[in-house]
Amino acid sequence: FFESGGDSILALQLIAKARRLGFDLSVRDLFKAPRIIELASRIDSRKALPQGIPKIETSPAGPSREVAERLGRLFPALEAILPLTPLQQGILFHSLESKGAYQVQLQFRVEGNFDPDRFGAAWRQVIGRHQLLRMAVPEGESAWMVIVGRTELPWQFADWRKEPDPGKKLREYVRADREQGFDLGQAPLLRLGVFQVADQAWEVVINNHHITLDGWSLSIVLADVLRIYHGETLPPPLPFGRFADWLHARPMEKSLAWWKENLSGFDKPNRIDLPSSGVEKGFGEHTVTLSHEISGKLQQTARMLRTTPGILLQSVWGMLIARLSRDEDVVFGNVVAGRPAEIPGIEKMVGMFINTIPVRLKTEGRTLRQLVDELTTCQGEREEHETTPLHQIQAQAPIPRGMALFESLFVYENYPVDERLREERGLDFTIGDVRGNEAPHYPYSLAVLPGKEFTLQLTFDRRRCDLLNASALVRWFGNLLASALANPDAEIAELSLVDGAERRFVMEECNATAADYPRDKTLHRLFEEQAERVPGQIAVRCGADQLT
Structure with a gap:
């Protein structure tokens, strides 16, 4: 495999x-x-599963009669009341803290014979198909979401062909759309904007709250839109409620015991401190594409080590954290699909399934081959425990209350893209220049986009790291990867973090300090003379503070 x-x-x-x-x-x-x-x-060695769709155990625990009646009064078009998944509850908590959090904006350009009204009509049908596109979370509620039977799609169309700068208009719309945020108590938690910028060109902006969809599900939704746009008939969708019931009824004791053993002895997060002015706020982003040669070597080495490219790259990310934090016991977050294979049709279901879980690596005396082998084995064992809520996982670790379990996140963006999105023949238009915008939640998040040439996208908290050092971090990751691929049996401590140019800069240029100076004067006297010459010049700077 x-x-x-x-x-x-x-x-x-x-x-x-x-x-x-x-x-x-x-x-x-x-x-x-x-x-x-x-x-x-x-x-x-096992009995065959019964043919047909097996009955899924559902939890008898539903909302109380009082809650059901109250929600029924609040939402006259109420179709269903479903339990929020653990990840949705976490997203809800952070969304209430920050109105703009967890929005996912997707932008792309459409060129050709495109009908915006037909496109909007297709979207309205798709919203009617999938439950979580019609969800809302009532104010004050933290356990349940409601699915409404009918809702109107917030839709905006504008003709910008006569605008002097359509690009500026688009940027202004995207910023305003993001600032608007979402009222989680009003369905749908999705907006659509279509803007004509030329006779045969449109810009499309889709904004949805992350509590509704993950990337895999968004791919299914977009494919459904295109199929309906082109007149295809779709089979009935599988309701998200089936997954919600399965998750709600699932016993947690075995998984919590597994995580407790996995995290035993890990009592403080790995902290990466890189230079930063501390003045800038928000998050920055730095993107690099690996060479065709390194990308090919990565896939070849993963096959040779009998693992996946994602696991190999996770191992290198853990190696980098170990070097930068000076810890040999490393934990970082990893986003997993969260779709249990035992639920029939789970790969075609639409909703929020992903989960963030910790990955633990011990790097002392290890090689890349050993790390990859250990992590591959662990991932196979971990699969049945991947739907455990992160806050419950963290409670199993000996981390002080209130302290984060990890400060960095690894995301391998390999969710399947529906074939309808790949097709070009027979279409009246083309879709291109796809851009995404999603607010991160950790000081450092590395997203890997696989392909013939792998792309690394680092988002970083500007309070913890500036752009110069963020670009250095990505460069060090690439150097460590290349070094490990060249020698997977070398100990991690022997692998080079810097390339030849950076090594020469650090070892030679930074040490080339020979200079003429007045040998008959003391250091403090030289300082006094300089202060007399230019008393107003800055002598010391620390962040925003400075002294003459």
Whole structure:
């Protein structure tokens, strides 16, 4: 499986199909037994699953009668009341703290024979198809979301062909749209803007609250829109309620025990302190594309080590954190798909499934090969525990209350893109120049976009790191990756963090301090003379403070 280029998402899709055919397999089985003959042996040792869609156990615990009646009065078009997932509850908490948090803006350009009204009509049908596009969270509620039967799509169309600077208008709209935020008590938590900028060109801006959709689901939604736009008939969608019921009924004791053992002894987060003025606020971003050679070597080495590119890159991220924090016991966050393969049709369901979980690595005396092997084995065992809420996971670690478990996040953006979004033949228009904008939540977040050439996108808190050092951090990651790929059996401490040019700068240029100076005078006398010559010049600067 790994030698063929398999990854965690393909594993989920493969196991989901296998279970539909009656094979009693899990993602853990695939990671433990990645060859067909090994999987066949496991299948033979187990009973076949019953044919058809198995009944999912649902929790008898629903909203109280009082809550149901109150929500029914608040939402006359009420269709369903579903429990918020643990991640949705976390998103809700942070959204109430900051109105603009957790918005996901997607922008793209459409060129060709495009009908905006038809596009808007397709969106309205898709909102009617999927439950979470019609969700709201009533004010004061933290356990339940409501699904309304009918809702109007906030839709804006404008013709900017006569505007002197359509690009400026677009930037102003995107900024205003983001500042508007969302009222979580009003469905839908989504807005659409379509702006004509030329006779055959439009800019489209989609903004949705992250509590409704993850990236995988957004891909399904966009594909549905295109299919309906082109007159295709779609099968009935699978309700998100099936996943919510499964999650609500799932016992947590086994998973909490697993996480407690996994995090035993980890009592402080790894802190990366890089130079920063401390004056700038908000988050910055730095993006780099790996060379075709390194990207190819990455995939080749992952196959050779019988792992996924995502796991290999996680190992290198952990190695970098260890070097920069001077800790040999490292924990960072990782975003996982959160779609349990045992739920039939889970790969086609629309909603918020992803979860953030900790990844722990111990780097002392290890090589890349050893780290990758340990993490691959751990991921196979961890799969059944990946839906555990992060706050409950953190409670299992000996971290002081109120302290974060980790300060950095790793995201491998390999969710499947629906084939309808890849098709170009037969379409009346093309979609291009796709841009995304999502507010981060950790001091350092590294997103990896796989492809023929892998892209690294670092978002960073400007209070903790400036752009110069953020670019250095990404460069060090690339250097460490190249060094590890060249020698996967070298100890991590032996791998180079800097390239030849940076090494020469640090070792030679920074040490080239020879200079003529008046040897007959003391240092304090030289200082006094300089102060007499230019008393108004700055002598010391620290952040925003300075002294003459």
